[in-house]
Structure formats: structure tokens, C-alpha cells
Amino acid sequence: MQRIINALFLLAMLGLCRTGMAQGLEIDIVNGREAAIPVTIVPFAWEAAAMPDGTSIDQVVRADLNRSGQFRVLRKEDVIELPARGGDIKFPTWKMMKQDYIVVGRVQTAEGGYRVEFELHDVLKQQSLLSLALPVRPGEFRAVSHQIADLVYEKILGVRGAFFTRIAYITQKRLGEGKFENAIWIADSDGFNPQRIVWNAEPFLSPAWSPDGKSLAYVSFERQGGHTIYIHELATGSRRLVTSFKGINGAPTFSPDGSTLAVTLSKSGNPEIYTLNLASNNLTQLTRHFAIDTESAWMPGGNSLLFTSDRSGKPQIYSLPVSGGTPERVSSVGEYNARASASYDGRLLAMVQGSKNVYRIAVVDRERGGAGAVRLISPGPLDESPSFAPNASMVLYAAREGNRGVLYAASIDGSVRQRLALPDGDVREPAWGPFRQR
Numbered sequence: 126m127q128r129i130i131n132a133l134f135l136l137a138m139l140g141l142c143r144t145g146m147a148q149g150l151e152i153d154i155v156n157g158r159e160a161a162i163p164v165t166i167v168p169f170a171w172e173a174a175a176m177p178d179g180t181s182i183d184q185v186v187r188a189d190l191n192r193s194g195q196f197r198v199l200r201k202e203d204v205i206e207l208p209a210r211g212g213d214i215k216f217p218t219w220k221m222m223k224q225d226y227i228v229v230g231r232v233q234t235a236e237g238g239y240r241v242e243f244e245l246h247d248v249l250k251q252q253s254l255l256s257l258a259l260p261v262r263p264g265e266f267r268a269v270s271h272q273i274a275d276l277v278y279e280k281i282l283g284v285r286g287a288f289f290t291r292i293a294y295i296t297q298k299r300l301g302e303g304k305f306e307n308a309i310w311i312a313d314s315d316g317f318n319p320q321r322i323v324w325n326a327e328p329f330l331s332p333a334w335s336p337d338g339k340s341l342a343y344v345s346f347e348r349q350g351g352h353t354i355y356i357h358e359l360a361t362g363s364r365r366l367v368t369s370f371k372g373i374n375g376a377p378t379f380s381p382d383g384s385t386l387a388v389t390l391s392k393s394g395n396p397e398i399y400t401l402n403l404a405s406n407n408l409t410q411l412t413r414h415f416a417i418d419t420e421s422a423w424m425p426g427g428n429s430l431l432f433t434s435d436r437s438g439k440p441q442i443y444s445l446p447v448s449g450g451t452p453e454r455v456s457s458v459g460e461y462n463a464r465a466s467a468s469y470d471g472r473l474l475a476m477v478q479g480s481k482n483v484y485r486i487a488v489v490d491r492e493r494g495g496a497g498a499v500r501l502i503s504p505g506p507l508d509e510s511p512s513f514a515p516n517a518s519m520v521l522y523a524a525r526e527g528n529r530g531v532l533y534a535a536s537i538d539g540s541v542r543q544r545l546a547l548p549d550g551d552v553r554e555p556a557w558g559p560f561r562q563r
Contacts, residue, residue, distance in 0.1 A: 161194065161195060161196050161197035162195060162196050162197065162225055162226070162281065163196075163197050163198075163199065163223055163224045163225050163226075164190065164196050164197070164198055164199070164224065164225060164226040164227070164228065164277075164281075165198070165199040165204060165219060165222075165224045165226070165227045165228065166183045166186050166187045166190070166198055166199070166204075166228045167183065167204055167206075167207055167208060167209075167227065167228065167229045167230070168181070168183045168201065168204065168207060169182045169183055169209070169229075169230040169231055169232055169241070169243070170207070170209035170230070170231040170232070171231070171232050172209075172231050172232060172233045172234075173232050173233055173234040173239055174234055177239070177263035177264070177266070178263065178264065178266055180266035180267050180270065182230065182232070182241065182266060182269070182270045182273065183201065183228075183230075184201070185267055185270035185271065185274070185315075186228065186270055186273050186274045186277070187201065188315065189270075189271060189274035189278075189286075189288040189315065190274055190277065190278065191541065192315075192519070192534060192536070192541055192543040193278065193286075193518050193519065193536060193541070194518075194519075194536025194537065194538060194540050194541040195278070195282060195518070195536070196278075199222070199224060203222075205218070205222075206218055208229050209229055209230070209231045210229060210231070210244070211229065211244045211246055211253055211256070213229070214227060214229065214246060216246075216248055216251045219248045220248055220249065224248050225247070225248055225249065226245060226246065226247060226248060226254075226277075226281060227245075227246050227248055228243060228244070228245050228246075228273075228277060229243065229244050229246070230242055230243030230244065230273075231243075235260060237260075237262065238260065238261055238262040238263065239260070239261045239262070239263075240258050240259070240260055240261070241258070241259045241261050241266075241269055241273070242256075242257070242258045242259075243255075243256075243257060243259075243273055244256045245276075245277055245280055245281075254280055254281075255276060255277070255280045257276065259272065259273070267313065267317060267318065268289065268313075271288040271289040271313065271314070271315075272288075272289045272563060274286055274288045274289075275287070275288050275289050275563075284516055284518070285516050285560065286516065286518075287314065287514040287515050287516040287518060287519070287557075287560070288314055288315070289314070289561055289563065290313075290314045290514065290515060290557065290558050290559070290560060290561055291311050291312065291313060291314065291338070291558040291561070292311065292312055292313075292314055292316070292512075292521060292532075292545075292555055292556065292557050292558060293309060293310065293311045293322075293332040293334065293341055293555065293556045293558065294309070294310055294312075294332070294523075294532060294552050294553065294554060294555045294556070295307065295308070295309055295310075295328075295329050295330070295332065295552070295553050295554040296308050296310060296551060296552050296553075297328075297551060304326065305326065306324055306325075306326065307324060307325055307326070307327060307328050307329050308321050308322075308323065308324035308325075308329070309321075309322045309323050309324075309329050309332050309341065309343060309357075310322060310552075311341075311359070311558070314514075314534070314557070315543075315545070316532075316545035322341065322357060322359065322362075323343075323345075323357060323364075325345065325346075325347045326347075327345070327346035327347045328346045329343050329344065329345055329346070329554075330343065330344040330346075330352070330375065330554060331343055331344045331375060331376050331377060331554060332554060332556045333377050333378045333379060333556055334379070334556055334557075334558045334559060335356075335379050335383050336379055336380075336381055336382065336383045336559055337383060337559070338359075338558050338559045338560075338561060339358065339359055339360065340356050340357060340358050340359060341356070341357045341359065341556075342354060342355065342356045342357070342367070342377035342378070342379065342386060343355060343357065343377070344374065344375050344376075344377065348369065351369075351371070351372065351373075351374070352373070352374050352375065353366060353367075353368060353369040353374050354366075354367040354368045354369075354374045354375070354377050354386075354388060355367060356386075356403075367386060367388075367401065367403075368388060368390065368401065370390055370391075370392035371392060372390070372391035372392055372394075373389060373390060373391035373396050374388065374389075374390060375388065375389040375390075375396075375419065376388060376389040376419050376420050376421060378421055378422055378423060379423070380400075380423050380427045381423055381425060381426065381427045382427055383403075384402065384403060384404065385400050385401065385402055385403060385427075386400070386401045386403060387399070387400050387401075387421040387422075387423065387430055388400075388401060388421075389418070389419040389420070389421065393410070395414075395415060395417070396417045396418060396419050397410055397411070397412045397413065397414075397418050398410075398411045398412045398418050398419070398421050398430065398432050398445070399411060400447060411430070411445055411447070411449065412432070412434075412445065412452065414434070414436055416434050416435050416436035417434065417435055418432055418433070418434045418436075418443075419432065419433050419434075420432055420433040420463060420464050420465070422465050422466055422467055423467070424444070424467050424471050425467065425469060425470060425471045426471075427447065428446060428447055428448070429444055429445060429446050429447060430444070430445050430447060431443070431444055431455060431465040431467060431474070432445065432452075432465075433462075433463040433464060433465070434452070436452075437454065439460055439461055440461055440462065440463040441454055441455075441456045441461075441462050441463075442454070442455040442456040442462050442463070442465045442474070442476055443455060455474070456476065456489070458478075458489075458498075458499045459478045459479070459480060459487070459499070460479070460480055461477075461478065461479030461480065461484075462476050462477070462478050462479075462487075463476060463477045463479075464476060464477045464509060464510060464511065466511050466512050466513050466520075467513070468513050468517035469513070469515060469516065469517055470517070471491070472490065472491055472492055472517075473488055473489065473490060473491070473513070473517055473537070474488070474489040474491060475487070475488050475489075475511035475512075475513055475520045475522075476489065476511065477508065477509050477510075477511065478499070478501065482506070483505040483506045484505055484506065484507050484508055484509060485501050485502075485503045485504065485505040485506075485508050486501070486502050486503040486508050486511045486520060486522045486535070487499050487500065487501050487502070488500045488502055488520065488537060488539075500538065500539060501539065502520060502535045502536075502537070502538070502539030502542075503522060503524065503533065503535060503539070503542070506525070507524065507525040508522055508523065508524045508525075508533075509522065509523050509524075510522055510523045510553070510554055510555055510556075512555055512556050512557040513557060514534075514557050515557065515558075515559050515560045516560075517537065518536065518537055519534050519535060519536055519537060520534070520535050520537065521533070521534050521555045521556075521557045522535070522555065523552075523553045523554060523555055529551060530551030530552055530553045531544055531545065531551075531552065532544070532545040532552055532553075532555050533545070
């Protein structure tokens with residue numbers, strides 16, 4: 126009865142068997158996409174009295190747009206002119222270089238800090254599409270750079286960008302023979318500015334963001350007698366013990382409105398899916414089957430859940446109304462499908478798809494159907510824990526490279542993969558956070 130839980134636990138723990146810690150995550154663009162929108166980000170002119178940090182705004186914006194897979198940004202060394210304002214742009218130059226759009230900008234001193242002014246121009250039409258000024262204080266230049274990338278992304282594609290967001294993940298550090306420090310971290314979407322949220326000698330699993338981005342739910346093994354589920358308030362560090370039943374307390378996930386937590390509990394003797402009302406603490410059992418049901422994920426609107434079950438013989442994805450009913454199988458391609466994540470509109474599902482001991486991340490388009498609806502976006506052989514960006518433009522997942530656990534952010538078509546890895550250690554169990562207030 127424990128075979129799926131054990132297998133999933135071991136899969137999650139494979140990335141927690143090495144040591145070491147570093148200050149940040151490495152950024153590595155693995156491959157690109159030729160059929161992407163060409164755009165130039167001109168290095169921003171510095172017109173202020175002093176430079177508070179070493180952040181290169183154009184470098185951050187360039188990396189953000191590149192890793193989305195939607196853009197092909199001109200390399201910095203190929204930028205042959207440096208206009209700081211729209212009036213300085215020589216459009217024939219950029220038209221000759223086959224650029225569709227160009228972004229220019231400058232940093233100026235302002236009361237209480239600085240002001241970043243930027244403009245987005247259509248090269249072919251020689252028109253200004255966007256012109257904004259954003260206030261910024263010392264230490265906030267990376268955050269503002271991500272916001273600029275979001276605004277450019279949205280203006281060109283008509284979809285809100287997801288660069289000014291955060292991710293959560295788990296690490297482990299060896300302290301000595303047989304001793305480890307396990308920790309949950311949050312960081313910017315590109316892996317910079319990591320912050321350790323909670324740490325302990327015992328493992329953590331399954332970090333999950335609340336819809337408002339203010340809290341994380343996770344599984345902890347710190348209490349004697351088994352694992353428990355906590356909700357952790359990020360601003361204050363306060364924690365609430367949610368479930369500590371005998372047996373399995375696992376796989377927490379918030380409902381879209383934040384009022385309910387879906388969890389896996391084995392308090393009845395078999396792992397089943399439950400929902401917990403966070404205001405009343407009322408617990409409702411949704412599945413009742415001799416198979417193992419786990420890894421629930423909410424669908425948009427909060428009326429149904431996805432979950433992993435081996436009731437057909439091998440792990441597959443099923444759907445179940447929160448109001449109750451008979452589960453329906455969702456995954457139709459592949460002998461092993463688990464750990465589903467739904468896009469914001471429910472059209473796309475990301476999941477772990479396994480075949481002959483090779484586990485890859487698959488994205489399924491529910492509107493297409495058949496084998497053509499499935500796109501493999503990772504190479505394997507041991508990839509897991511997919512999590513959509515809030516705009517569904519990218520998927521964050523964990524992978525294994527030799528003895529090292531790493532994270533990747535892949536574009537939705539798999540054409541671009543960005544590696545986020547601790548230089549001397551492991552990182553696993555990623556979760557992409559919601560949109561942040563702009």
C-alpha cells in the first residue's frame with residue numbers, strides 16, 4: 126500500500142542527499158528559440174550622481190525576456206548604438222539589424238532615491254508603445270528590472286509577465302557526519318535574492334504558496350512520531366500547525382481563494398484526499414479507495430481537484446469535484462503520470478511522465494486531445510515537481526544532474542530552459558509563487 130508514497134518520497138529525497146550551500150543560484154540559458162520576437166534592450170544610461178549597487182537593468186530585462194522563449198534579445202555586445210531616449214533612436218539602424226522592438230532608458234536621481242525611465246518602441250512603425258517612470262530605492266533595482274520586463278512582455282504579447290514573482294524550494298546542507306540542515310527558501314523568479322524561511326535537522330517536503338503570496342504550506346518531519354503540515358506566514362515567521370494525524374500528513378495545496386487546504390492523510394489507514402476549511406478546521410474526505418490517492422492540485426475556480434492515484438495499476442492523474450462524486454481519469458497518454466499542475470485557465474496541465482525509468486516533464490493541452498496534445502519539455506532522466514508560472518508562460522521543475530539536484534525554468538514549448546542551481550549543493554521541490562502587487 127505504501128508503494129506510491131514511498132516512491133514519491135524517495136524521488137523527492139533523491140535531491141537531498143548531497144551537501145553544500147552557496148549564497149545564490151546560478152543562471153544558465155541552456156538553449157534558445159530561433160523563431161522568437163527580435164528585440165533590443167539598450168544599456169540604460171546612468172544620469173544619477175552615484176550608483177547604489179551593481180545591478181545592470183538591461184542585463185536583467187534581457188535575461189528575463191530570453192528565458193520566456195517568446196523573445197530573442199540582441200546580445201549586449203551587438204548593440205552598436207546607445208540611445209537613452211526615443212528621440213535619440215536611429216530606426217533605420219535597428220531595422221537593418223532586423224529588430225522588431227527596442228527598449229531604451231535612463232536612471233535619474235529623485236527625492237528619496239532614484240527614478241528609472243524607460244520607453245518601448247516599435248522599430249518598423251517608428252512608434253512609441255510605452256513610456257513610464259518607476260521610482261526605486263537602493264537595493265530595489267533588480268525588482269524594478271523584473272517589473273520593466275513584465276511591462277514590455279505584456280505590451281507586446283498582451284499577457285501579463287511573470288518575472289516579478291517568487292519561487293520556493295528546498296535545500297539540504299551537510300553539517301557533519303550524518304548531520305544535515307534542511308531548509309525552505311524563497312527567491313526571485315530568476316533565483317536571485319534567496320531568503321531562508323525555515324530550517325531544521327529533519328527534512329521538509331511539498332512547499333505550496335497561498336494565493337496572496339503571504340504564506341507557505343509545507344510538510345515537516347521535525348516532530349517526533351511522523352510528519353506534519355504547517356502554514357508559515359512569511360512576513361512574521363509565525364507558524365500554524367494544520368494537521369498532525371497518525372500516519373501520512375502530506376501534499377498540502379491551497380484553494381484558489383485561500384480558504385481551504387487540500388491534503389493527503391492516511392488517518393483512516395489508507396492515503397486519501399481531504400479538504401480542510403482553514404477557518405472552521407472542518408475536514409472533508411473526498412476519496413475512498415483501496416488505492417493510494419495523493420498529490421492533489423486545484424483547478425481554476427476551486428470546484429475540482431486533480432490528484433495522483435494508482436487505482437488503474439500505475440500512477441495516473443484523476444479529477445474529482447470538491448462537492449463529491451466519482452473520480453475521472455484525466456491522463457490518457459503514457460504509462461506513468463503524476464504530480465499534476467494546472468495553468469491559470471485550466472487549459473494546460475504539467476505533469477511528470479515516466480517510461481522505462483526515465484521521468485520527464487510533460488505539458489498537456491486539454492483542448493487538443495490525443496498524443497498530439499502532449500509536449501515533453503524536459504530531457505530527463507529524473508525530472509519532477511512541475512509548477513506553472515502564474516501566466517503559464519514557463520514551468521519550474523526539479524531535475525537530477527549526476528549527484529546534484531538542480532532546478533530548471535522551461536518555456537512552455539520547451540525551447541528554452543534556464544538552470545537554477547546551487548553551486549555546491551542540491552535544491553529540490555520547487556513551487557512558483559503567484560503574481561505580486563505592482
